[in-house]
Amino acid sequence: MIEPRVTTGSAEPRTGGPSTPTFLGWADQGLVAAARSAGPDIDGALDLARALGPTSESLGRSTWSYLQTLGSMGAGDLTVARVVEPHLDALAILGQAAQRDRGVDGSWPSASAPRGSTWGVYAAHAPGAHLDAHAVGGEWMLSGVKPWCSLADRLSHALITAHIDESRRQVFAVDLTHPGVRVSDDPWVSRGLAAVRSTALELDAVPAMPVGPPGWYLDRPGFSWGGVGVAAVWFGGACALAQRVLEAAHAREPDQLALLHLGRLDLALQGAEHALRAAADRIDSGEATGCAGEIMAARARSTVASATELALSETARALGPAPLTCDEEHARRVADLTIYVRQHHGERDVARLGSLLVGRAT
Structure with missing residues (x-):
């Protein structure tokens, strides 16, 4: 079940008290604040990546915690998230390889991450x-x-x-x-x-x-899971944009068009959150392997990518040019997310999902 978007942690969105509805109620507010504080400084982002290294162990075990961490990074600062996500992905891959090696004859020695490495x-x-x-x-x-x-x-x-x-x-x-x-x-x-x-x-x-x-990197179940992690970052950035629209609606009486923008944002992001949570459940239950895992990841990524594109569009229409020219954090978030979500290949990725459904993926 999707939890109500109610913030109770630190660094609450600026819409009121702890019972105020927010698009960031799913997030770890401490991590959102940490990412905002670090960004967009690369050194600060790398320090945060090192500190979050143990989070990589939750992928496949407590996957929503892993996705929540990445999403919270994205909600705080997308440059920071772009540094943290591949670091955690690499550590997760090394962990998956070590786990595999323990189950075979040991002919493939396990690489490990030196202390303090990025x-x-x-x-x-x-x-x-x-x-x-x-x-x-x-x-x-x-x-x-x-x-x-x-x-x-x-x-x-x-x-x-x-x-x-x-x-x-x-x-x-x-x-x-x-x-x-x-x-x-x-x-x-x-x-x-x-x-x-x-x-x-x-x-x-x-x-x-x-x-x-040879071939293990692409064939392992975690290959699809990593793609869901990237989608969690997009989701976090999209929710931060929606939060900005909600704050604007609290600042002055919204007209019907402003309410329409908010409604569209909520529907799209609610669907994206459902997709990510469902993906996490499937990964933890062992159902996201083989073709089923590829389909799961393709659905989640495409759902979140569509919601992200909508968030960019609706936010632009709802807020107009002012925050793009006067609010540095917002303008940077829009630019960062526009580039970041291009990791999704749009119609080509949706077509690949179709090919998976008919068993013709190459």
């Missing part, structure tokens, strides 16, 4: 960028180019997928401070998530530790 997950591929993994004297080395590596110049480590032959890929743990790692000087002109620079990495014989066997 992580990214780089699994994107692009034409003209190719990264190969070669075994040299019993050790693996990575050489080539990896595209879309966010914060590669600020993180200590990353999980990186690479080709081990023409048809197979494997994920490796890499120390980004190795001298064979070079961050490309490609321009980053984005107005949203401006501090989260994403460019290519060039690697030259960089030592790497395999994380699971």
